[in-house]
């Protein structure tokens with residue numbers, strides 16, 4: 001029979017202590033055990049990126065990790081981006097306003113990847129390489145609907161917004177709007 | 181204020197970015213079992229015996245279903261347009277094969293277990309004894325007299341053949357001052373929505389109700405298919421469409437897995453679910469496109485086509501894939517946007533031991549367009565006439581619409597030359613030639629190519645339960661004046677619900693935010709055919725418009741009584757009904773609604789029927805199904821088009837092609853929401869670019885599929901897309917719909933194939949490069965360049981000399 005492992009993990013700010021099957025995927029743990037079905041599975045082969053979640057500040061593919069591997073970690077999924085009152089995170093708002101999605105299936109993974117990118121590759125607004133850097137940064141996430149042009153626009157807009165906010169909110173304790 | 185014409189993001193997108201999508205795989209049912217399928221590893225084999233004893237011993241297994249039981253208890257799946265109707269083979273199959281398999285991945289057994297892992301483990305333990313049989317994987321070989329036959333009961337592999345004629349093609353070719361002959365081949369590829377297919381069925385024996393949550397584009401036709409196959413009345417089946425993570429034609433009714441899940445839930449009286457794995461998708465969901473065109477074209481000195489003889493061979497794979505009809509559509513559309521006085525089109529749809537076809541955006545029209553583009557480039561090269569100019573000389577002139585094409589297809593409207601000329605302005609060829617020359621000095625190869633796609637939409641076929649050119653909508657104004665729209669059309673992410681809300685808001689004169697659109701539930705929505713052939717806004721939107729107009733008349737009648745003016749003197753806007761010319765005399769729509777609902781016997785509302793709800797069905801214009809009066813039937817009401825250009829850079833040392841810019845001048849008639857139309861174009865162009873350069877389903881000679889992951893079947897990522905996709909609209913409204921809307925959902929996908937091929941050729945003006953086989957992966961491009969260089973070296977006269985036409989381009 002499948003062996004079980006103890007797991008302590010923080011997901012979207014809530015702490016969980018669970019027993020999970022040793023071979024359970026992180027994606028299945030999030031979707032099935034925690035009911036966080038915003039994270040999608042497009043291939044389970046590690047290629048499409050739709051299962052991307054944030055693990056201790058790095059974007060990772062939750063179809064390539066076992067739940068047991070994230071013991072002690074902090075995870076953010078798409079459900080953890082908006083504020084508690086439902087106000088959208090700037091990345092969500094930008095995808096919505098710039099029509100950076102059509103079916104919305106790739107979108108949760110795409111937004112998490114974009115947040116990782118924005119946090120790690122700060123590029124000045126108006127920099128000629130900005131779009132190319134964005135394109136390279138999201139090249140691990142497949143979207144079949146949009147042709148990416150509006151996704152790039154959304155990420156560019158979110159990056160500008162978030163860097164503006166980060167400056168405005170420097171010293172503020174609430175860092176949620178600037179990075180998860 | 182008019183909402184129509186405004187750019188607005190999709191109505192559901194706020195929920196989707198919040199991670200609150202409700203895709204079918206997200207739906208939970210208590211005690212749901214999982215289904216997994218045992219699929220054959222052979223491309224052609226007889227099933228001798230199936231041993232399930234070890235599989236049954238796997239803990240958690242609830243049932244193992246074999247083909248015999250299914251064949252006994254259910255009716256087979258059939259193609260909605262059965263080739264039998266046109267003198268071809270009868271397509272009728274069960275979801276599990278009983279005694280013979282025809283392609284790798286075909287299901288032979290279904291396992292239901294309490295969890296997914298147990299279901300998969302049990303599948304692995306099913307032992308099938310096969311006797312392998314000879315395999316045929318090439319359509320041309322499959323037509324040879326001694327070829328192995330894909331379906332044992334058949335005499336040959338010819339699924340369907342037809343021929344269209346106009347004028348005298350032999351005489352036209354003989355008369356022509358020049359001819360070109362050759363072939364063009366598109367590869368096999370597929371739609372690849374990122375959401376895998378998913379079905380969840382739950383039968384309630386006490387209500388006698390089977391509820392099926394489905395990642396389908398067409399809930400009502402899906403219900404019809406389930407009803408027919410399972411022998412349950414339609415009233416005992418409810419199909420609920422989840423959010424659909426991309427459809428592109430593939431998520432159509434008639435999928436084996438949908439029937440299996442429904443049958444098993446009904447039989448076991450408990451919920452059963454199946455979520456497709458990506459490998460299963462590649463192996464068995466359904467492929468498309470693989471088509472060979474062989475042509476002889478005759479033309480005048482000034483590049484006008486006098487005659488075209490074109491033979492189309494569609495490799496439709498295993499005929500268990502029911503969308504073979506895409507090859508029919510290819511032949512039906514030829515010669516597309518061009519006027520060819522003498523034309524013969526011959527179609528052969530051929531079965532092979534590969535996966536069958538499923539619908540894919542373009543639905544066969546794209547391949548027809550691509551073939552015509554490549555043929556016109558050959559004519560341009562042979563005559564020395566500019567490639568763009570050759571198209572202008574052969575277009576159907578704008579004053580000849582409606583125009584009856586060779587097949588009887590009636591092209592509704594358009595102005596192709598204006599679109600093409602506008603494209604030429606956008607591209608600025610003089611500037612490009614300078615850029616090309618400058619790049620050339622640095623040893624870089626830039627090229628510019630053109631295409632002209634014609635994408636007929638709103639398909640309606642005679643005697644077809646799915647492809648019908650009508651749809652229904654209900655518009656309901658509640659007692660508070662808020663509006664609910666229920667449609668028979670659905671959205672797999674294309675956003676038509678948003679466009680429909682814009683149409684209804686304008687028709688009623690209410691605020692956009694006061695309109696809610698509900699789609700995709702057979703228990704709540706009016707009967708309709710769902711989403712395919714870009715019909716949802718054009719046909720579903722027209723039905724909603726008519727229903728809304730009916731309610732507006734009723735509201736005006738009551739408002740007229742209240743304001744004591746004639747109805748004709750009223751206008752509505754922003755939730756108010758106003759007297760024309762007297763802006764101070766008005767009444768809010770919510771008040772009028774309230775009069776109707778809460779004071780049915782009052783002076784204002786007494787003369788109208790209580791309630792504010794209208795259901796209307798809209799039948800689109802310009803469809804003719806009476807061959808006895810029309811000669812031939814016409815299936816497509818509207819014919820949107822796009823003039824396209826691609827700028828590419830080619831590295832001759834590797835054959836790698838990068839698309840630098842892409843341009844389009846698009847016409848889908850009246851545009852309701854430019855943001856959604858442009859989004860659709862971007863997506864279509866990306867899929868076309870994938871088909872031009874990367875995507876290829878490769879089978880070996882034993883019928884084994886070699887490309888079963890996104891690692892080896894590569895979709896374009898953000899990096900492969902050009903930095904600039906520039907589109908513009910031209911509006912030629914159609915008379916087939918009340919607002920002049922044509923379809924827009926499939927536009928964009930055809931152009932890249934031919935524009936990119938054309939551009940690569942253009943990047944090497946000194947070489948006689950003809951790219952007539954797709955896709956243009958680096959190896960193929962590199963080999964073509966090598967071959968052309970060697971040819972040039974062998975023939976020193978040609979070396980360096982521009983081939984005919986090259987200088988004129």
Ligand code: FES
Pocket residue numbers: 040041042043044045046047048049050051052061062063064
């Ligand atoms: S589902 Fe994880 S990468 Fe595709």
Ligand code: FES
Pocket residue numbers: 100101102103104105106107142143144145146374425426673
């Ligand atoms: S929006 Fe559909 S896959 Fe990206």
